[in-house]
Amino acid sequence: MTPLLEPQSSPTSNAVASTPSSAPTTHRRLLAWVSEVVELTQPADVRWCDGSDAEWDELTAELIASGTLVQLDPQAKPNSFYARTDPSDVARVEDRTFICSVDPADAGPTNNWMDPTQMKSVMTDLYRGSMRGRTMYVVPFCMGPIDAEHPMFGVEITDSAYVAVSMKIMTRMGAEPLAAMTANGDADFVPCLHSVGAPLEPGQSDVPWPCSDTKYITHFPEERLIWSYGSGYGGNSLLGKKCYSLRIASVIGRDEGWLAEHMLILKLISPAGRAYHIAAAFPSACGKTNLAMIQPTIPGWRVETLGDDIAWMRFGADGRLYATNPEYGLFGVAPGTGWGTNPNAMRTIDRGNSLFTNVALTDHGDVWWEGISEVTPPHLADWRGNSWVPGEATTPAAHPNSRFCTPIRQCPILSSDYDNPAGVPIDAIIFGGRRKTTVPLVTQARDWQHGVFMGATLSSETTAAATGAVGVVRRDPMAMLPFIGYHAGDYFGHWLEVGKQHDAANLPAVFYVNWFRRSADGGFLWPGFGENSRVLKWVIERIEGKAAAVETPIGYAPTAGSLDVTGLDITEAEVAAALEVDVDEWRAELPLIEDWFAQIGDKVPTELLTELDVLRGRLGG
Ligand SMILES: Nc1nc2c(ncn2[C@@H]2O[C@H](COP(=O)(O)OP(=O)(O)OP(=O)(O)O)[C@@H](O)[C@H]2O)c(=O)[nH]1
Numbered sequence: 304m305t306p307l308l309e310p311q312s313s314p315t316s317n318a319v320a321s322t323p324s325s326a327p328t329t330h331r332r333l334l335a336w337v338s339e340v341v342e343l344t345q346p347a348d349v350r351w352c353d354g355s356d357a358e359w360d361e362l363t364a365e366l367i368a369s370g371t372l373v374q375l376d377p378q379a380k381p382n383s384f385y386a387r388t389d390p391s392d393v394a395r396v397e398d399r400t401f402i403c404s405v406d407p408a409d410a411g412p413t414n415n416w417m418d419p420t421q422m423k424s425v426m427t428d429l430y431r432g433s434m435r436g437r438t439m440y441v442v443p444f445c446m447g448p449i450d451a452e453h454p455m456f457g458v459e460i461t462d463s464a465y466v467a468v469s470m471k472i473m474t475r476m477g478a479e480p481l482a483a484m485t486a487n488g489d490a491d492f493v494p495c496l497h498s499v500g501a502p503l504e505p506g507q508s509d510v511p512w513p514c515s516d517t518k519y520i521t522h523f524p525e526e527r528l529i530w531s532y533g534s535g536y537g538g539n540s541l542l543g544k545k546c547y548s549l550r551i552a553s554v555i556g557r558d559e560g561w562l563a564e565h566m567l568i569l570k571l572i573s574p575a576g577r578a579y580h581i582a583a584a585f586p587s588a589c590g591k592t593n594l595a596m597i598q599p600t601i602p603g604w605r606v607e608t609l610g611d612d613i614a615w616m617r618f619g620a621d622g623r624l625y626a627t628n629p630e631y632g633l634f635g636v637a638p639g640t641g642w643g644t645n646p647n648a649m650r651t652i653d654r655g656n657s658l659f660t661n662v663a664l665t666d667h668g669d670v671w672w673e674g675i676s677e678v679t680p681p682h683l684a685d686w687r688g689n690s691w692v693p694g695e696a697t698t699p700a701a702h703p704n705s706r707f708c709t710p711i712r713q714c715p716i717l718s719s720d721y722d723n724p725a726g727v728p729i730d731a732i733i734f735g736g737r738r739k740t741t742v743p744l745v746t747q748a749r750d751w752q753h754g755v756f757m758g759a760t761l762s763s764e765t766t767a768a769a770t771g772a773v774g775v776v777r778r779d780p781m782a783m784l785p786f787i788g789y790h791a792g793d794y795f796g797h798w799l800e801v802g803k804q805h806d807a808a809n810l811p812a813v814f815y816v817n818w819f820r821r822s823a824d825g826g827f828l829w830p831g832f833g834e835n836s837r838v839l840k841w842v843i844e845r846i847e848g849k850a851a852a853v854e855t856p857i858g859y860a861p862t863a864g865s866l867d868v869t870g871l872d873i874t875e876a877e878v879a880a881a882l883e884v885d886v887d888e889w890r891a892e893l894p895l896i897e898d899w900f901a902q903i904g905d906k907v908p909t910e911l912l913t914e915l916d917v918l919r920g921r922l923g924g
């Protein structure tokens with residue numbers, strides 16, 4: 304066993320020792336790690352989470368007592384709770400997120416880097432005594448099915464009960480994964496250490512949302528280790544999600560020949576009864592959850608959900624790419640989610656057993672957010688807890704990055720393949736972004752290499768899912784900019800390489816979409832949501848060789864008439880505007896792509912530079 308922490312000075316009097324006899328496992332590395340963390344962080348108490356309903360009841364009751372949670376009206380949302388974060392702790396903090404590879408070149412130009420020894424020293428100082436006065440929760444979990452051939456275990460140690468209960472929703476958590484971790488000898492696991500960084504001194508009263516002004520979200524890719532400090536917000540604290548399943552898993556995927564991607568997974572069934580699987584990558588708050596649960600508006604087409612945020616994709620023995628969803632819950636953007644836009648998400652949360660964070664609260668103990676209903680209640684408590692009256696308020700009632708956290712099993716259209724460790728064969732990969740201009744509703748890549756170029760140059764306007772300015776166009780390769788755990792140039796190389804290793808006929812077809820293009824008057828050119836099924840239909844009909852397309856400088860685009868707009872209240876001119884490939888706009892895009900590749904530097908694969916030359920040539924620029 305390699306010690307994961309430097310040996311520390313002896314614990315102070317009120318710290319507890321976790322002895323193997325009090326722990327529900329014999330896993331030696333885990334026990335040693337827990338002991339080290341106890342010594343370092345000096346919690347008042349240690350609790351091993353078993354993931355039971357009784358534990359959920361106990362922890363949610365404690366969180367109500369401490370003022371972190373409010374129970375919602377059980378008539379409206381059974382067994383559901385509401386949390387308001389500190390106003391400073393509402394989103395992922397990309398500027399505080401680090402990839403601490405041994406060699407800075409392995410983190411690359413898109414990640415913050417610090418030497419791992421130095422980062423450990425900084426953070427060890429922060430963790431010293433950071434859990435004083437709090438309970439330390441040991442949360443064993445598994446990303447993906449526990450009965451997978453190689454189950455992907457993790458253990459999160461956290462001093463936040465909010466994190467512990469959220470992990471029960473978001474992962475397969477508790478006694479079952481813990482038992483599986485020792486079933487065939489001690490299994491490997493990813494240690495995930497989290498502290499809100501707000502120790503309680505004797506006599507000090509707690510606040511509803513403890514956190515620290517100092518935040519670090521750090522990853523040690525060679526050690527497969529995660530340390531997070533100072534934030535309770537999901538994206539920074541539920542370490543099985545972005546930290547493990549994307550940043551660390553992308554490194555494991557690089558080493559082992561598979562892909563860990565920021566993608567939804569859905570099954571689409573055509574009127575003829577043929578089933579297809581689509582994986583789609585859109586940046587945070589750009590429509591993954593909505594597309595994953597889409598209710599098609601076109602007759603005869605049906606969708607089932609497999610995942611809404613993360614896909615792990617491996618090649619099968621038949622040479623096809625198979626995707627699984629490592630998560631167990633949905634951590635969805637609340638604003639904009641309503642019966643008109645995403646009825647399946649509404650059905651999922653109405654079944655209860657959910658946590659809501661930073662939405663607004665009605666006077667009747669239910670949740671509310673912009674877009675949930677046509678009518679706004681006459682009075683609300685907003686996400687800061689202030690009285691909010693429509694017409695008078697000058698800020699939204701719900702924070703733009705407010706979230707629902709809900710079990711995926713409650714999704715009424717969950718696919719029966721959700722639990723299948725083998726995953727589902729992917730027929731199409733869709734990249735998408737949020738662009739007011741330039742990027743048309745849909746185009747298809749000429750081949751895998753061109754598809755990788757589309758993904759590598761994907762652009763999108765920033766959203767409230769991360770702190771910082773909103774609406775700024777940036778490159779977000781494969782929607783993974785904040786989540787690639789290594790050098791972005793190597794990541795592009797890895798995508799090209801897996802394509803080369805497999806028969807082109809077996810590779811998914813690649814598409815690029817934009818639901819967010821605007822008209823001159825500022826409105827969306829395309830109605831979106833359920834109507835996006837029309838684009839999915841075109842995608843499938845392209846694969847089936849049925850839909851017509853024209854070749855444009857940026858790829859194949861639907862011909863007039865090949866996109867089914869039957870019954871849609873939209874003019875031909877509007878459809879044409881949504882689909883238009885504007886050569887001038889794309890010429891203006893070229894220097895941005897050149898700058899982006901220059902930023903990545905020497906490691907941009909030559910294939911992508913060739914694609915850029917081809918694009919330049921086709922644009923006549
Ligand atoms: N106009 C328009 N808005 C959409 C569409 N799909 C989603 N949205 C809105 O975009 C926002 C984000 O959508 P989500 O589906 O939650 O995005 P996501 O990619 O799952 O976001 P993360 O969970 O942060 O990764 C919500 O406010 C949606 O209502 C669409 O087709 N058209």
Ligand SMILES: O=C([O-])CC(=O)C(=O)O
Pocket residue numbers: 394395537538539544545586587588612634768769
């Ligand atoms: O991680 C989060 O905070 C939420 C999320 O899904 C994203 O930002 O993509």
Ligand SMILES: [Mn+2]
Pocket residue numbers: 588591592611612634635636
């Ligand atoms: Mn989502």
